[in-house]
Amino acid sequence: MTTPYFEDSFSQPSPASNFRPADYQGNLILVWPTEYKTAIKTAFGDSDAIAARVVVLDTPTIEEHDNVLFFQGALISTLKPSVGSTKPVLGRLGRGTAKPGQTAPFILTPFTEADAKAARDYFTAQFGGTSDAPKTAPAVPNADPLAKFPADKVDLAKSLAASNVPAGQIALATQIPEEVVLSAILNLF
Numbered sequence: 366m367t368t369p370y371f372e373d374s375f376s377q378p379s380p381a382s383n384f385r386p387a388d389y390q391g392n393l394i395l396v397w398p399t400e401y402k403t404a405i406k407t408a409f410g411d412s413d414a415i416a417a418r419v420v421v422l423d424t425p426t427i428e429e430h431d432n433v434l435f436f437q438g439a440l441i442s443t444l445k446p447s448v449g450s451t452k453p454v455l456g457r458l459g460r461g462t463a464k465p466g467q468t469a470p471f472i473l474t475p476f477t478e479a480d481a482k483a484a485r486d487y488f489t490a491q492f493g494g495t496s497d498a499p500k501t502a503p504a505v506p507n508a509d510p511l512a513k514f515p516a517d518k519v520d521l522a523k524s525l526a527a528s529n530v531p532a533g534q535i536a537l538a539t540q541i542p543e544e545v546v547l548s549a550i551l552n553l554f
Contacts, residue, residue, distance in 0.1 A: 384430040386471045393480050395420040395453040398444040415444045422483050439470040455484050510549045526550050
């Protein structure tokens, strides 16, 4: 029996995260920054943020949080260079130095060798291998291989795929690599 078209073409919405940096000050966290978002509407006006997956390593039970949004400027500047990387950012959530009239910003402090061992132990428990090198590393959560291409090119590629145009021709027309067309677009149809 085949899966109905609508079931294999969509994902269910993910719940919002309840992760608040203030609740985890001093904790060791792994962060997979998945997206840099601009002009998010908030109660305080438009704001930029980093969307991420966060694993808190040193709580009584390891906590995993998806769909975390970091709005803090210092965290955005620390995490933005790692958006889309398969390599997570490891650090302790701390506070920086406050500017006059402001609260101290949240920051990630550098990890120690003991912190790195805790992260390797997490990977070992989750993905197999040894504590020195996991057998397989996790995929970047929520990573969209199409995110780095212009939306109009992606829409064109999807339209062409729906019309049964071969992957090679879609790649030529959209300048999206053929392997991305095959894996991220044609599997939708």
